[in-house]
Amino acid sequence: MPAVPAYPSARTEMLVDPRFLPLADRFFSMYRHPHNGGGALVAYVHGEKVLDVWAGYADRERRWNGDTVALSFSTGKGVASTVTHRLAERGIVDYDAPVAAYWPEFAAAGKESITIRDLLTHRTGLHKVRGLVPGRLGLLDYDTVIDALAAAAPDPRRQRGPGYHAVTYGWLVAETVSRATGKPFTQVVREEIAEPLGVDEFWYQVPADQKPRIAKLFPHINPGGLDWRFTSSVLAHMGPLRGLAEAAMPDGFDELVRNPAVHDAVMPGWNGVFSARSLARMYAAIANGGVIDGTRFLKPETLEQMGAVQTRDRDYVLGIKLAWRLGYHPPILASRVQPTRGLGHYGVGGSGAYADPETGLALAFVTNRLGNAVTALGDLRLARLGAEAQEIVRS
Template structure:
């Protein structure tokens, strides 16, 4: 094992087998225009990569304790909370959501199951209709009430429709209903404390907010204001579902606002470190065990990784092969890990596990996308691809 030392004295970790992965990572952050980020990996539960580079703000370097908003990467974290509850018999995937959340039965949703909800088949993708104002987005109870009252899209019977913003709040409400605890408490008790890692936040504690990297650039899909663009795209047949699902009211402003850290929106406002995310996925890569302790049952891991639908997603326009709250790792390599399980986020962050090699990997960055668009880019695919190839060589 080799290590490099940062100016503040915290050593980076680069196992020699993962030197190429580290090289690709460091090549990503050459100037302030590239922002900053971190990557971490565990192989069979052993830390083999923990690196960081670049800038968390124009005049501040990224350090070992920097965290950043990771957007939909948090869906995998929220899903893991619900799977922990299912492992204790508190949730049955094949029970109606309304069995745990009675109000959810409204508008013909009485037969929608937890399994369907977790594989984006509940038909509640349209955040523009469910939460037409940012005030509703920021109010957990109001958002939950709006979701419960919402009418499901009939396209759900033909295939999944990615719940870009609504998914996290749906999962969080089910978890809260079956335990009687708020989701912030559940996140701490079911993820942070068992793993011995603090950096799992949707509602970020005030004393840790100084650690959050500034995301950039401004989220702007074109020359028109966000709200206007959303309305226009909603009228275009081929783009309508994307606008409905992803262009929530005020999202462009909330992305860079401290208000985003006051609310619990597990579909997109998660703040994590790469090391924390990679540590959580250790369990998914190693049969449910992390730090020699049972975190999830082996049977639960098997169920979590099963493909729930191979149909085309009517929001994304592709076949994501949704698992129960996750998708496979999408990597730029000749033989991608088809049995992998994880979740990527808006802008390019993401984390996943590969049970075949025992590898868990995470990449986070405050730089959203590339020079052309903020949605995503190839950083995760390149760096993650190098990591999986290193893990295969080490087998």
């Protein structure tokens, strides 16, 4: 039986490089009151950790500390994508091979030519999660979801451009990886990400003894505080917003995000639980030429594949041109200057992480306060923190 890796314990002291004091000040100012919740922010520059701070409340009775982790929604897509790249550089998967070469059932309903590259760039036409499986808790049943995706017919709009797979993306990656390796996806994540990086907080199924570390999410995720079922039904019949409702608003999702059972399921498109420390370390390797602490995590040629823009077409779900990379989107900063080679993934509610190979910066932010006073779906916290960080490293 292989030895269990000895992971370093969480820091009990914060770290602030003097250059990053303005960024730390901006972060701390976000968590002055309990109704702001809590969060953590970690930054690396050229593989060196320069910031590791946290503040606020994990729940009403508990302060956020160095051990706190948070459900980070679509931030987990970036981790799932990185797993795929680790496998691709060893030839276990091929970007241009059909998904059905690894997962034969996927070929049903005209999907036999859809490739791994299509999957990583949201071009499989399987964005629809609304109505995919029966029941308000049906999404917790991994096998049922996988069978439904394998049988589903792709949306013809995939031929014209990407359509953000807001929830289904994770299952598509997980099952393809599992079929290619012959291992459960969570085991592959541990072997390909957590163990090489020496950080264990990359969870889609949270170990029972670690669940007390999870921060409590608030407020409700309902857009504008409106009833979820009513709002999603209305949006599903509105032309410009129909794709978003189909991709991101399954019935009962507002309740599901708070159901403790989500931490026992494998739903890598949205249920990843991470620390800012773990995310930052992964992206630090990407920003530093694939190397962290002298150990190669990814090859240079793999990084080139990861960062190359795959499509500039309009995304038919989001309604914008997002310049998808292979499993990542470009960082979005509150600045006139945007990273030209950056890649990462943000999540609904505010959490996210990214790497900028041009400056060597990696930044990760996790929080339990979903959005702002206007909407829980997202805000500019990470965009502003990222802009501040970029200004520091460029000065």
